[in-house]
Structures are given as structure tokens and as C-alpha cells.
Amino acid sequence: MAKEESKYGFKDKAKAEESLELLKSEDHKYQLLTVRGLIGRAKRVLTLTKAEDKINNIKAAIETFEQWLEANSSSSTKNAKPKDTEDKVETVPGLGFKDKQAAEQTLSILEGRDPDYQKLAIKGLIGSAKRVIPATKNEEKLSSIKQAVALFEDFLDRFDREERGKHNMPYLSIDLIRQLPAPQGEQSDKLAVEFLACYETQAKGNYKHLRTKAPKDPGSKTWDIVRNAKLQALKPDSSVKLFDQDGKPTELHLQMVQWAYSPQVEKLKSYANSLASSGKSTTPSRKRTHSSSSSSEEESKAKESKKDRKKSKK
Template identity: 65%
Template structure:
């Protein structure tokens, strides 16, 4: 195995997640080929492994890779658009592990971002830092990297203890967001949706490095999370429901949708399907009306 290949692995879920994080800087085709290669090797190793704990770890790694392939391959279902296979996602700048200061700066940069991304980014940095250590000879550099590792590991320990992953708010697809905002007027939210649609092309990962036109100091993912935490708290405090009796999203829920989030995606999908159905009926009715009008004119003539 080459040094390049050894960066990636499948011994457990953590290693798989680190591999995906490291691959983010590569071209999409290379990412796909590498992950599929890792999957193949993992499945072959699995058939030769006897220890129950190792089998469990490899299966978890396989699941991570299979989920990634499903979300990033060219395949598409009958009712969905193809998954994203566009250009590589820009990495969030400024992340590092050369010393404690760099690690603390990293955590500051990650603050307010999607919890799942925070954890994945830190795990990726930890993996890189631990691989760099054996080849580092300078004692001061070794000490500095070890202090960075300690800082990042403390973050992960707190992250898991406080179960911050539960705070992650998965993005709605742009196809679900847009139909709900026909008469929406919030300028900032609409700018976010436009960026998500036109610039990010529906790939939420691009929003980590994109900002509003009049403020490039904060990225869209951070703005989104801040807005959504306030809206979720409002629903908790007021007890406002998510949907009206006719299935239409309530005012606060609609604001959440404008930031590409819903606590009840299945019911929202049903509502969007009803919108499409109503639009088809109106279109069909209008077409019939036009036909009747034409026939009436012909009969008069």
C-alpha cells in the first residue's frame, strides 16, 4: 500500500469519517473511485475477520462509505433529481493543528456551524495530526502538536458528553424549499435560498464558504443555524404548531423552511405534493377554458 493510500482506511467508523474528510480536497471523480475502492477492500477483509468487535467496527465503516456513495453517485430515483456530483466543495479556511493556538482558532472558526460538520472536521484534523507526529523530529513541534491534539480531543469529549449531534438540523432539499415561498418577503432568507439554489446548486456544503452580499464576515451556514435556534426556541415557548388544519405550514414553521429546515419533513413533502397537484389542476382547468373559448369562437364563425 502506498503512502497516499494509507491516509484512508476502514478499520472503524471514525477512520471512515476521517477518510471522507481528507478526501474533500480532491476531485469528485477521485473521491468516488477511492471510496468505492475502500468499500471493496473492507468487504473482502470482512469475510476473513473472526473477531466480533472488529467485524462490528468494519461494518460501521462500510455503512459510512455506502451512505456517502448513495449521496454522491450519479444514480437517481424516479422522483428525484440526480445526486450532487459537481465541483469539489471548498474547505473552510483557517483550520489547523500545528499548536494549541491553531487548535483554539480552529474551534472558534467552527463555532456556530452544523454540529455534524464540527465533529467531522475535528476528527479529520486529529487523524492528520496523529499521522504527522511519527515523522516529526523537532521536539518543540512535537510538543506543540500534542497540545493541539489535547485541545481538539477535549472538544470532542465535551461534544459527545453534551450530545451536541442532536442539535444538528438537516437541510431540506432546495426542491422542497422553493414551492413553499411563493409569497415570502424576508429579504435575507430569500437571498439565502437564492444562494442555496443558484450558487450552491442545491449542495448545502457550499454554504460553509458563501456569505450574504453585504456581509462577507459570516457564512450562510452560521447565519442559518443562529436563525433556526431562535425559531425552534419560539415554537418551544409558544407551543405553536407546525401545520394548520389544511396542512399548510404555520408562520414560524414557514420561516424555518425558508432556512431549509423542517422538524417534520414527511408531512412537508405531503404538503408540497398537494401544491403540485393543485397547480396541475389549475393548469388543466385553464387549458380546458381556453379550448372552450376557441371552440365557442369557431362555432360563432
């Protein structure tokens, strides 16, 4: 039993998401019991944990589990369903484990995406494959699946050995980005503007949607891959200062913020709070992307209404 339970964990958000992915194959009652048990264990571990980074990681895992419970427990299912339907994240197409070729295609599709997601997706596929193997009688199919699993396990070994998880670039929230000034050359980087518009409107602030949405330019890769490539080009080494002497984010830092990333999130939040407390507003381009268009539409409707009233009086 202990070995079975070890698949699930709460050391950080990624582990929590992985646990929820693995639980999808279980019946609903088992899912609920397991998630509640993990939350209870995590809260007990919190009381014994001293390291601040570990505490934050466990809290993030607990929050992930609690959000899942809120959406999936029977008491809130009716209320949660409309939200789930609206915000359902599409699966990245083309991932599979039926044979070595499918596994190679999967790794190719995942290339350039967020490292945390790569690891989560591969672990999920390995779990699914291992559940399928006992029910597979055809020796050829069995051999093909095992080859795919071997390829995935080799990928995970290299992933951990090369510490690729450290290269993950977490997304800033749209709310935080909107509080910050835009870089001076924002309008010249039309792709960054398009990215933020998609992140706010189409993705509704949920970065997971960016895995299946792409720029308007035909043939473009999805936004998560485009973002990571842009940030790899922008991201400086650790010796480069990202705040000036007055505590303001540098131009380079603001360019990274355009792609929803900052290596110094807490300091950036403090700066945003200082702007809010001093009453300094951000540039108009940082407002909601649909606000200007919606207000102009309302003005035109109001003008048309006035014209109609004048005509009727005549």
C-alpha cells in the first residue's frame, strides 16, 4: 500500500498536479479520499518544516489540491460545472505511447515547452502506458508500448540529471503585469503585445491555455513555445541588475514582464504595490485589452441612439 501511495505527493505544485493527473484513472470516491488525505498530511508536515522555500512549495501544493476539491466535491459540483466548461484546458494534440515512433513524436511536440509541463506530461503518459500493459495480450503491441515507455524513462533520467526543471520560467499573473509600466519600445514588439492580448482574453489569465493557442502568423508554434524562445533570448545572466538605483525595473526587465516572466517576482510585486500606494497609474496600454474597444463601441451606440431620438421628434 505504501508503494502505491508513493505515486502521490505534495512537495510542490508540480507534484500535486502530477498526482491529480495520475488519479484520473481511479474512481471518483477514491480520488476525493486520496486528495483529502494528501491535504491532511501536507498540513501536518507544514508544522514541522522550517525552510521557507519548502513551506511555500507545500502551500502551493495544498492550494492546488483544495482548488481541485472545490471543483470536484459533490457539494460544489453543480456550481462548478459552468466554470469548468468555460475554463477547460485543451489537451496538447499528438501525444501518445503506442510505439517508439509515437514516443519520439511526443518528445518532439513537447520540445521548447515549459520544463515542468514536459515532465508532467511524460510522467502521465508513462502511468497511462503501464496501466494499459497488463490488459494488452498482443505481443507486438506490448513490445511497442514497452519501447515507448523506455524512451520516456530515458527522457526523465536526462531531465533530472541535467536539472532542466531549474529552467522553468513561471508565468506572472495578468493582474500584476497590468499594474506595471510597459517597456518604452512596447509598440515595436507587436508579437509581445499580441501575446499579452491572448493571455488576457483568449486564455483568460490561465497560462495552460497557451499550450494550444498560437500567434496569428500562419505556421507559428504555440504561444508557450514562442514565449520560452523569446525569454531565452532576453534572459540575462545573474550578474545583470534588473532594478535601477531607484528600485524601478530596468527596460530589459520590463521586456521580460511583457512575456509574463520575472526572475525577481517578490521585488517586482513590492514595486507594483509602491506604485499603487503612491497613486501612480500605469500607461494606458497596460489596461485591459478590450477596454478601449468596448468603450468606443458604447460611445458610438450612444451617438446613434441620440440621432434616432432626434429623428423621432421630427
